[in-house]
Structure formats: C-alpha cells, structure tokens
Amino acid sequence: MKECDFPQYKAADRQLLVDVSTFIHVDDGSGIQRVVRNILKCFQQSPPSEVRVRPVYRKGGGYWYAAKFSAGGSSQDRGVEDGPVRVINRGDVFLGLDLDHKIDAGAQRFLQRQQREHGLLVYFVVYDLLAVTHPEWFNRHLSAVFRTWLKRVVAVADGLVCISKSVAEELTVYLADYKSVKDVEIDFFHLGADISPQEHEGCLSVEEDLIMQWLKEQTVFLMVGTLEPRKGHVQVLDAMTGLWKDGEDVLLVIAGKKGWKVEELVTGINHHPENGEHLFWFENVSDAFLLQLYNYSSALIMASEGEGFGLPLIEAAQHQLPLIARDLPVFREVAADHAFYFTGSGGRDLQLALSDWLVLYHEDKHPVSTNLEWQTWAQSSRQLLDAVLKQE
Numbered sequence: 001m002k003e004c005d006f007p008q009y010k011a012a013d014r015q016l017l018v019d020v021s022t023f024i025h026v027d028d029g030s031g032i033q034r035v036v037r038n039i040l041k042c043f044q045q046s047p048p049s050e051v052r053v054r055p056v057y058r059k060g061g062g063y064w065y066a067a068k069f070s071a072g073g074s075s076q077d078r079g080v081e082d083g084p085v086r087v088i089n090r091g092d093v094f095l096g097l098d099l100d101h102k103i104d105a106g107a108q109r110f111l112q113r114q115q116r117e118h119g120l121l122v123y124f125v126v127y128d129l130l131a132v133t134h135p136e137w138f139n140r141h142l143s144a145v146f147r148t149w150l151k152r153v154v155a156v157a158d159g160l161v162c163i164s165k166s167v168a169e170e171l172t173v174y175l176a177d178y179k180s181v182k183d184v185e186i187d188f189f190h191l192g193a194d195i196s197p198q199e200h201e202g203c204l205s206v207e208e209d210l211i212m213q214w215l216k217e218q219t220v221f222l223m224v225g226t227l228e229p230r231k232g233h234v235q236v237l238d239a240m241t242g243l244w245k246d247g248e249d250v251l252l253v254i255a256g257k258k259g260w261k262v263e264e265l266v267t268g269i270n271h272h273p274e275n276g277e278h279l280f281w282f283e284n285v286s287d288a289f290l291l292q293l294y295n296y297s298s299a300l301i302m303a304s305e306g307e308g309f310g311l312p313l314i315e316a317a318q319h320q321l322p323l324i325a326r327d328l329p330v331f332r333e334v335a336a337d338h339a340f341y342f343t344g345s346g347g348r349d350l351q352l353a354l355s356d357w358l359v360l361y362h363e364d365k366h367p368v369s370t371n372l373e374w375q376t377w378a379q380s381s382r383q384l385l386d387a388v389l390k391q392e
Contacts, residue, residue: 238347
C-alpha cells in the first residue's frame with residue numbers, strides 16, 4: 001500500500017474542490033502553509049477511489065480550477081487549463097483547507113448558490129480562534145478580518161473541521177452565542193508529521209554542519225515557530241537569563257521568522273549579552289536544518305499561550321526529543337503524559353520549572369516523548385477525508 005493510499009468511497013465521480021486561494025500565491029513554509037502543502041500532496045499522490053481532487057482558488061466572485069497547480073504530488077488535471085468551477089454532481093465537496101481571510105461576499109454567494117442548485121457540500125478547516133478570543137495578540141486589522149471570515153464561513157458551511165478537539169470545543173462554545181446561526185456540524189482531526197531524515201540527508205551547508213557539530217555537545221533548549229506575542233519567547237528569554245546568571249551552561253536556540261508586535265523582543269534578542277554565546281536565533285530555517293535541530297537539541301520548549309494544535313510537539317516527538325510545554329488543554333490533548341508541563345506567566349516561574357527539569361534530565365528521570373502517539377500526514381489526510389466525504 002502506498003503511504004497516502006485512502007479508503008474507497010462509494011459515491012461515483014465526486015469532485016473534492018480543495019481551496020488553495022492563499023497558498024497558490026504565498027508559501028512561506030509557516031504553520032498553515034505546511035498543513036496545506038502536506039495534506040494536498042497526499043490527496044494528489046493517491047486520491048480516494050472515485051473522487052477527483054481538484055485544487056481551486058477564489059477569483060472573480062467565484063472559484064477557478066487550479067489545474068496546473070501541484071503541492072508536490074501528481075496532478076489529475078495535467079494538460080487542463082484553469083477555468084471556472086462547474087459543480088456537476090450532487091455530493092461534490094468544497095473543502096476550505098487554506099485559510100483564505102479575503103473570502104468575500106461574491107464567493108459566499110457562489111458557494112450558497114451551488115449548495116441550492118447542485119447539492120454542493122461545503123466544509124472549512126478551522127485552525128484556531130485566537131484572533132477573536134485573544135485579539136490583543138494580533139494587529140487590530142487582522143482580528144477584524146478574521147471575524148468577517150468566520151462570519152462568512154459559518155453562514156455557508158455544512159461543517160467545520162477543527163485541527164484539535166480543543167479547538168472544536170472552543171468553537172462550539174463560541175457559536176452558541178450566534179443567535180441566528182444555522183446548525184453547523186463541528187468535527188476535528190489531528191495534524192501529522194513527516195520530516196524525513198532520508199529526504200534531507202546531506203542538505204546542510206558547511207556552516208550549518210559546523211553549528212550542528214557544536215550543538216550536539218551542548219544542553220540545548222529549542223523553540224520552533226514564528227516570533228509572535230503569544231508564543232512565550234519573552235518569558236522564555238527571561239527564564240533563560242535567570243539560569244545564565246545562576247551559572248547554568250545551557251543554550252537557547254530559537255528557530256522562526258519575525259512576526260508582528262515583537263519589535264521589543266527582537267531588540268532584546270539582538271542586544272542580549274548572551275547573543276552568540278548561549279543565545280541563538282535562526283530566522284530562516286530550511287527543513288534540513290530544522291530536522292537536525294530536533295536531532296541535536298536536548299528539549300523542545302513549547303511556551304505558547306494559545307495554539308490550535310502545536311505541530312512542533314509532534315515533529316519533536318518524531319525525533320524523540322523531550323518536551324517542555326505550557327500546561328494548556330490542547331498540549332495535554334497532543335502530548336498527554338509524554339511532556340513536562342509548567343504553569344505561571346513570569347520568567348521566574350519558568351526558570352524554576354526549567355531548573356527542576358534539568359535536575360530530572362541529568363538523573364535521566366525526565367518525561368520522554370518516545371511513546372507519544374503521532375500520525376503521518378497520510379493518516380491526518382485520511383481523518384480529514386473521513387470528516388468531509390460522507391455518504392448522504
């Protein structure tokens with residue numbers, strides 16, 4: 001069986017219209033783009049029986065087939081030109097896999113018309129609700145745009161598929177406040193991890209290889225993800241500063257691009273007295289370099305104050321890297337008892353927790369991620385398909 005083989009579905013000649021409206025223009029390798037790329041790759045490499053997987057993008061008040069677009073897999077539509085979507089069979093499915101913040105009233109009307117006239121089923125993936133539950137973490141404009149997006153997709157969707165049970169529960173509570181919202185089915189699936197060592201073997205530059213040879217001899221705390229207010233970098237940096245002042249010879253490695261509202265944090269990193277000695281920030285990280293960071297670090301710190309899933313937890317566990325995570329329901333859902341959890345929002349709180357972890361680590365008594373159950377992107381894709389390709 002191929003890695004991305006899917007179960008057979010009985011309905012004939014169904015179209016699975018996979019929205020890639022943002023991804024087709026921008027792929028910066030960040031969280032949602034990684035999800036879209038990997039799931040679409042599995043969809044295309046081995047599509048479900050009797051289902052045509054058709055990537056689409058929003059254009060001119062409707063959707064067009066992205067016939068020449070491929071996310072790394074083989075397209076079923078090679079040689080076919082882009083053109084407007086024409087829903088043919090009842091039971092065809094539109095899946096908003098991408099997060100298209102700019103979905104407009106025209107696209108909403110198009111989907112609703114296809115629902116009425118052709119029986120189109122409409123599903124959207126919901127990655128998190130942070131922009132509405134914690135607007136202080138985002139630019140004001142982004143929070144407003146997300147509210148509009150959520151209002152539009154709720155109005156048109158037959159179902160919303162969240163990336164964790166925690167997000168599904170939050171969404172259920174949130175939608176309970178919508179007085180006039182129609183009944184929308186809420187489901188969830190889990191993300192996957194497939195960073196293959198063989199695929200990236202020998203891909204490091206000479207400089208990167210030298211860095212890795214040095215790191216593997218150190219005690220290294222790793223943080224992975226874009227620098228954002230909610231990610232906890234400020235607290236971690238404060239905690240690490242306390243450890244360094246106490247004489248702890250440990251490193252903090254940050255792998256992630258600069259995000260928004262983090263100017264003070266970036267200044268603090270760049271001008272920190274330990275920058276280049278015990279503190280390292282790698283802003284542009286390839287998959288090969290990230291893989292080796294997972295291999296040679298001592299623990300992943302997941303200090304985010306809010307996440308839809310926490311993909312680095314799974315990626316780290318794939319490489320049997322110990323996990324240190326904030327005690328959030330979603331992290332408990334993903335990592336269960338295979339992580340060391342901390343509470344408190346101050347630097348001193350985390351410093352004490354890291355000190356406790358280091359004692360356990362040196363005594364080989366720390367929680368390990370070896371037996372954490374994680375799934376491949378193929379398995380994740382199957383979960384998502386099960387949620388949206390249902391028989392009527």
